[in-house]
Amino acid sequence: MTAELNPTQASTWTDEEIATVRATLVLSIARLKAEIELVSGGLARSVSESTLEVLHDDLDVASHRSELLQDAVQAENAVAILEQTEHVLDRLDHGLYGTCERCSGWIARPRLEAFPRATLCISCA
Incomplete structure (x- = not known):
């Protein structure tokens, strides 16, 4: 599906540029899904391993819990970025890429180039 941009943006994005943005987003989605699977698999293995091994002291327990928490936060962040990217x-597929979700104004091209997942203009962000 080809995205149709609003008239004020039509002259700022070529079809090739939109195709590049779309490809970048699709690649990001694949990468994020792989990261989530990797981190989630590591968490599951770590939790099941921890039930089998005996931790020797409080420092071992604290270190292990810290690692689990860090992995959980990483997975949670990746899921949030995945949802935003999707x-x-x-929005791109429905011709809304570059339109602010809050004020329906235009999101400046430099903002989109720096942060392709932007859905709010600078004023609304």
């Missing part, structure tokens, strides 16, 4: 891809 949302932006959906």
Whole structure:
């Protein structure tokens, strides 16, 4: 599906540029899904391993819990970025890429180039 940008943006993005943005978003989604699977698999292995091994002291327990927490936070962040990226891809497919979700104004091209997942203009962000 080809994205149709609003008239004020039509002259700022070529079809090739939109295709590049779309490809970048699709690649990001694949990368994020792989990261989530890797981290989630590591968490599951770590939790099951921890039930089998005996931790020798409080420092071992604290270190292990810290690692689990760090992995959980990483997975949670990756899921949030994945959801945002999928949302932006959906907006692009519906011709809304570059339109602020809050004020319906234009999101400046430099902002989109720096942060392709932006859904709010600078004023609304």
